[in-house]
Amino acid sequence: DVKVTQSSRYLVKRTGEKVFLECVQDMDHENMFWYRQDPGLGLRLIYFSYDVKMKEKGDIPEGYSVSREKKERFSLILESASTNQTSMYLCASSLLQSSGANVLTFGAGSRLTVL
């Protein structure tokens, strides 16, 4: 069964810590995405990548960075975690298509709490 795997389902970190969220997909997808999900705000795009070593800012990139060294892996990095980054983080991937019917496959999410 093809899937997107987020290595940590639940994390608790302290303010100022560096946090790594890992995401791996086994579908050979070109595109990968990081969203955060907050009640009343829906999903907001943090960063995305359409190729290895390529990255693009989404709508809320401040306080985050990403790394894509291999096609299957896309990491989200919080350089210095803050309490307002407490959230559910969702990774997704998709094929590089121009047809307009691009479907995202999501991981189960990583719930991060920053104390």
Added chain:
Amino acid sequence: GDSVTQMEGPVTLSEEAFLTINCTYTATGYPSLFWYVQYPGEGLQLLLKATKADDKGSNKGFEATYRKETTSFHLEKGSVQVSDSAVYFCALLSNTGFQKLVFGTGTRLLVSP
């Protein structure tokens, strides 16, 4: 910029009731439209999609029709089940620039026996 507006929840229904969750959008050009569903403790999964005006997406008894004239993509189901309890997200995919999804805020559906 592109945006999606969904009705606020929660929507509370009894089993076998009719469901409508409203979704309207603002976008330049002709976006593709999607409904995603998130069951408790899981990530999002695609429920249905429509890529052009008047298309009807359908899956698992759910339907939505792409209405360009009203910029809407309302989700409907004739008879809901307890197992349909979840959060439903409407989303659009712009056909200009890089293809990234824009999501609505989500609508929680609670179905009681």
